Amino acid sequence: MESKNSLAIHGGEPVRRSYLPYGRQSIDEEDVKAVLNVLKSDYVTQGPKIIEFEQEVAQYTNAKFAVAFSSGTAALHAACYAAGITNGDEVITTPITFSASANCVLYQHGVPIFADIQEDSLNISPQSIEQKITKKTKAIIPVDFTGRPSNLDEIKSIAKKYDLVVIEDAAHALGGVYKGNKIGSISDMTMFSFHPVKQITTGEGGMITTNDRSYYETLMQFRTHGITRDRKDFQEDHGAWYYEMQTLGFNYRMTDIQAELGRSQLKKLDDFIEKRKQIVQMYHHAFSKMKELQIPSLKAGEQSSWHLYVIRLNKKTLSASRKMIFDALKKENIGVNVHYIPVYWHPYYEKLGYKKQTCPHAEVYYEEAITLPLFPAMSNEDVKDVIKAVNKVIFYYSKEKNV
Known part of the structure; x- marks a missing residue:
């Protein structure tokens, strides 16, 4: 009542x-026509549209390389793998984010460490990051919350000081600019999400941009079961049909249908x-x-x-x-809506031993926030x-x- x-x-x-x-x-007739054209083509899964979409996102963000994935979460997982996150490695991120920003660390058997946010920007605090660094810290995952870039200069400076990898979660920030540079060209790796509520959509989908060729090659292999068809990397070579599974990867591939929708959306x-x-x-x-x-x-x-x-x-x-x-x-x-429940408040993280009152500014913010x-x-x-x-x-x- x-x-x-x-x-x-x-x-x-x-x-x-x-x-x-x-x-x-926001889907219009141009988007629909683009998808229909792919459905009538020879490729609906792994075809030329994925490569074209990757090249266009790389060009838009001024990054050297881009790798498409089935979701933003899959992309983050791949980035953690490429960064070498493994058993017991600590990765610092913000609690005011979707759980994928921390879950990707758990997928690699690492340990998410939550740093507090800045009261004004609501992004992760560089000062709090530095306070959380230990000998086990391997990477930082800043989140460009609401589309506002994190303090990337300070974060990169901290990363350089402690030899850490920066995996920027820019799920909210495609098209964003930081000090004259496009988001996607600044951090070691940057993740974009193409979920329907984001700046552009592919239905589900994600992308990692990077300027590092070794990360690029690792990401490409990881998203396809750990398989390579590059003959120069083979341990053996049985013929033109041959391929090798060299690591344990995942099926995290995007489809041509999704990629062509993304290409159409990117124009707008x-x-x-x-x-x-x-x-x-x-x-x-x-x-x-x-x-x-x-x-x-x-x-x-x-x-x-x-x-x-x-x-x-x-x-x-x-x-x-x-x-x-x-x-x-x-x-x-x-x-x-409300964005977000502090990640470590979720029951799963409580079972892992995370406690409330870990990040006071984040918790105060959560109690006051409403998304319009x-x-x-x-x-x-x-x-x-x-x-x-x-x-x-x-x-x-x-x-x-x-x-």
Whole structure:
């Protein structure tokens, strides 16, 4: 049964009649035609479109090499393998991320170590990284949360000091720029995700970019069962049909169907990001003076590809919990979400011995965060509906209003 307060807010019609998700793919007739052309071709799995997609992503990001995978998670796993992560190796990452950023370390029998976040950017803190380094540390996995690049200069400096590999989780940041350089060309390896809510989609899919040929060759072999067909690497050579499985790899391959969808989407990436920025500006304008909210802000010179727009609730000015406000927005048919539950709070990580209160800034952030809808197909009316719903709910629960 709903509380009286909930009935008071929702006694009339919700702001929207239909549900608005927090994220959604933008597929047009060009995308559909591109996929149909592949379905009518000789290749639907391992064909020329994968190579073309890899080359185009490498060119877009100014990286020397790119390797496509069946998912962003598979790509992260491959990167950990290429970095040589093995039994007991420690890898430092952020808790404010999807669990794959840490799970990829576990897949290699390594140990995820969680560093706290910076209060302003919400990205991993370089100072916290350095505090967590031990003799067992092998790599750092910074996450470009919401599309805002991590402090890559400081992280790379730390990595160089301690001889660590940097695997940048840029699942949110395709099209992002850091100090004039495209994300994807900066770290030892960079992972992109092509899940439907990301900047472009291949359905499921991921990519690693790198400037290191040895990483590139290892990634290529790992995604195909550990098999090579390169004759110069054979231990034996039985003939033109011959191939060798030289390591234990996985079937992490992308299909030509996915790759061609990705190629079609990549042509529109800059337009998608521009539309995201326009929506962000509408949100900024609407919420910047609301004392009940803290909105994301970039420092001078910073650029984001704006995968997510996260507001933080100022609990001192509100008479309701985050859950009450979240539920109230849902009842207005606004598809809010929360990104993310700290990874080490999940039951599986608790069973491994991880404890709460490991990263105080991350835990405070989690208790305050709500993600608003943000995707290129949103109309101005959609954005106005979100703004209207947020204003309606926050006004109702404002302590100042209820004095």
